Amino acid sequence: MSRNLTKSLRDWIAETLPMENLLPDSLPTYVDSYVYLFGILTVAALVWLIFTGTILAIFGPDWWHVSAVGHFFNSMHFWSVQAFFFFMVLHLWAQFMMAAWRGGRHWTWIGGWLLFLVSIVAGLTGYLSQNNFDAQWIGVQGKDAINATGVGGFFDLLNFGQMYGLHIFVLPMLIIILLAVHLMLVRMHGVVEPLDDDKGAENDES
Amino acid sequence: MSRKWTNTNSQYPQMPYDLIKEMLVALGIMGVLVLLLAGIFSTPDVPALTAKQVAQQAPQLLLQNALDDLSGQDAISTYGPPYNNTPGASQSLAGISPEQWAGVQIPIKSAQVNVIGPLTKIEPVNPSLKAPLTTWQRATSSQQNAWVQHVESALSKAKIVGNALVLPAQTPGDYGPLPAMLNAYLSLARTGLLEDAIDGGTGPMPVIDRTKSLLLLQDVPDAAYAAKLDMAGNEWGIIKETGNYPGAVWLWFYTLLYQIPPFSTSASADLWVVLTTGGVTVILMLTPFIPGLRSIPRLVGIHKLIWRRYYRDQRKRRGVRA
Numbered sequence: 001m002s003r004n005l006t007k008s009l010r011d012w013i014a015e016t017l018p019m020e021n022l023l024p025d026s027l028p029t030y031v032d033s034y035v036y037l038f039g040i041l042t043v044a045a046l047v048w049l050i051f052t053g054t055i056l057a058i059f060g061p062d063w064w065h066v067s068a069v070g071h072f073f074n075s076m077h078f079w080s081v082q083a084f085f086f087f088m089v090l091h092l093w094a095q096f097m098m099a100a101w102r103g104g105r106h107w108t109w110i111g112g113w114l115l116f117l118v119s120i121v122a123g124l125t126g127y128l129s130q131n132n133f134d135a136q137w138i139g140v141q142g143k144d145a146i147n148a149t150g151v152g153g154f155f156d157l158l159n160f161g162q163m164y165g166l167h168i169f170v171l172p173m174l175i176i177i178l179l180a181v182h183l184m185l186v187r188m189h190g191v192v193e194p195l196d197d198d199k200g201a202e203n204d205e206s
Numbered sequence: 207m208s209r210k211w212t213n214t215n216s217q218y219p220q221m222p223y224d225l226i227k228e229m230l231v232a233l234g235i236m237g238v239l240v241l242l243l244a245g246i247f248s249t250p251d252v253p254a255l256t257a258k259q260v261a262q263q264a265p266q267l268l269l270q271n272a273l274d275d276l277s278g279q280d281a282i283s284t285y286g287p288p289y290n291n292t293p294g295a296s297q298s299l300a301g302i303s304p305e306q307w308a309g310v311q312i313p314i315k316s317a318q319v320n321v322i323g324p325l326t327k328i329e330p331v332n333p334s335l336k337a338p339l340t341t342w343q344r345a346t347s348s349q350q351n352a353w354v355q356h357v358e359s360a361l362s363k364a365k366i367v368g369n370a371l372v373l374p375a376q377t378p379g380d381y382g383p384l385p386a387m388l389n390a391y392l393s394l395a396r397t398g399l400l401e402d403a404i405d406g407g408t409g410p411m412p413v414i415d416r417t418k419s420l421l422l423l424q425d426v427p428d429a430a431y432a433a434k435l436d437m438a439g440n441e442w443g444i445i446k447e448t449g450n451y452p453g454a455v456w457l458w459f460y461t462l463l464y465q466i467p468p469f470s471t472s473a474s475a476d477l478w479v480v481l482t483t484g485g486v487t488v489i490l491m492l493t494p495f496i497p498g499l500r501s502i503p504r505l506v507g508i509h510k511l512i513w514r515r516y517y518r519d520q521r522k523r524r525g526v527r528a
Contacts, residue, residue, distance in 0.1 A: 021213060023225055023226070024223060024225060025222065025223060025224065025225075026220040026221060026222055026223050027215070027220065027221060027223040028215050028218035028219065028220060028221075029218065029219045029220065029221045029516065029519075030218060030513055030515075030516035031221075031223075032221075032513075032515050032516065033511075033512045033513070035512055037232070040228055040229060040232045041232050041235070041236060043229070043232070044229070044232035044233045044235070044236035045236050045240075047233055047236075048233075048236055048237060048240050052240075064251075065251060065253075071248070071249070071251065072244060072245075072248075074249055074251075075243075075244035075245075075247070075248045075249040076240050076241065076244040078244075078249045078447075079239075079240045079243035079244050079247070080236075080240050082243075082452055083236060083239060083240060083243075085454075085455070085456045088456075089456055094512070096493070096502075096503060097503050097506065097508035097509055097512065098503065098509050098512060099500065099503040099504065099509070101493065101494035101500070102494075103212075103214070105494075106494040106495070109491075109493065109494055110491050110492075110494075113487070113490065113491040114491075116456075117487070120454075120456065120457065123454060123456075124454075127454075130251075131254070132251050132252055132253055132254055133252040133253060133254050133255055133431070133432075133435065133437075133448060134250070134252070134437075134446075134447050134448055135254070136254040136255060136420060136428065137428060137431075137432050137437055139420060140420060140421070140424035140428055144476050145476045145479065145480055147285075147287065147288060147305055147476070148297045148304070148305055148474070148476035148477040148480060149304050149305070149476075149477070149480050150287075150304025150305050150306075150307055150308035151304075151308070152287075152288045152305075152308070152311075152312075153287070153288035153308055153309075153310075153311025153312055154311070156312065156415075156417055158415075158416060158417040158420040158421065159414070159415040159416075159417055160414050160415065160416055161414030161415055162415070164414075188213065189213055190213040190214065190215030190216075191215060193214060193218070194509065194513040194516050194517070195503070195504055195509050195513075197517050197520055197521070
């Protein structure tokens with residue numbers, strides 16, 4: 001095999017995502033609205049989620065029930081979740097209103113939805129990892145929908161060990177991977193161009 | 207391989223931008239926001255409802271729960287998969303029944319798991335339980351059900367005297383071995399060891415799968431406690447914190463479906479709601495490929511607000527050219 005895989009990978013990266021696109025120092029002037037901040041605020045909330053979640057994981061699932069500091073970190077984690085979803089949903093609506101899937105950006109759109117769906121499962125497993133009445137009630141009520149889909153025997157909302165493991169490792173890892181791909185796609189394609197003014201040509205297609 | 211897309215950003219007029227600075231500012235803003243919200247509003251932390259609590263605060267409720275378990279009238283005994291094979295219990299929609307297809311994966315026999323099993327475990331420290339348990343296990347199921355019915359009908363008139371259940375006097379034998387069994391059960395629950403007896407931990411390692419003991423109180427006791435704590439689901443849906451805290455508002459569409467027909471009136475509501483939500487999600491994911499749907503943004507026109515300065519500049523430029 002004469003082909004050098006390392007060089008091929010380097011060439012592919014340089015061709016697909018040159019550094020000036022990955023880390024831009026200029027943007028088109030049409031990127032001029034507060035709606036463009038929703039995405040980065042979602043990422044910022046995720047960073048805070050991971051930071052507070054890591055502290056909670058280091059001290060173990062019982063810590064926040066018995067320590068004021070732990071409880072404060074739990075509160076920061078909870079409000080980070082609220083901010084994360086708040087800005088993610090705003091980001092989604094804004095991208096919809098800009099028809100941001102245009103110009104071959106359909107995978108960015110689909111990937112964004114996948115991120116939303118995985119985040120919902122991450123949120124659910126978080127509620128179930130609380131080891132209090134919230135977790136108890138959400139578990140016994142939520143199990144019915146999961147059981148109706150036939151996966152309740154495998155994805156058991158009442159199995160704390162399973163939910164905790166998914167919540168603190170598997171799902172965050174999946175979110176980080178999906179987010180990395182999402183951001184790479186955004187930087188590869190650039191920011192979506194404005195729709196044609198008024199009665200311009202139909203260009204809603206991806 | 208040629209690209210199917212082109213990054214045309216550089217063809218537009220540019221303005222300076224600092225991605226890293228923007229990220230750092232966003233992190234700072236979010237940090238302040240989260241610190242403030244956590245400091246001002248905190249989070250609730252109501253401990254889980256325990257069998258000990260129910261035994262102390264509503265002993266008759268716990269005993270009714272045990273009687274339902276013994277006679278198979280509890281919600282889990284008639285639940286269907288993944289806990290058992292109750293005929294007709296699986297949710298299905300036009301022949302689609304994933305619950306039925308998946309079958310029983312977490313088999314639970316409520317009478318054995320919740321009552322007989324735990325009582326058998328404490329028999330060595332409470333030898334007087336041996337005779338009642340033997341009587342119960344040797345009896346036919348119709349005899350067992352008759353005992354349960356007698357106790358059930360007398361339960362509202364029963365009293366708890368000195369931590370013991372005192373049933374109204376009846377013909378001897380009518381209650382069978384149940385008074386002795388229920389009193390031992392109540393005592394076990396009061397010690398706080400009932401859940402451990404149900405989940406069956408043996409040895410020093412933690413029991414991290416509490417499925418069985420969580421199902422013990424899942425019906426009436428949990429619902430009564432949830433109603434007290436404003437968690438019945440009318441406001442935010444089920445997935446929320448205790449008290450007046452925001453819930454999983456991002457699930458509004460999913461939660462809304464449970465409130466409206468045909469979902470709200472269907473015996474297969476969960477399956478209906480999950481399939482509908484899943485279907486709508488797939489359609490939204492595939493928006494880029496669906497003519498009509500993908501044109502909604504253009505028709506709604508919010509983009510004219512978002513890019514208003516760009517459009518204004520374009521028009522100015524065209525005007526200058528004209």
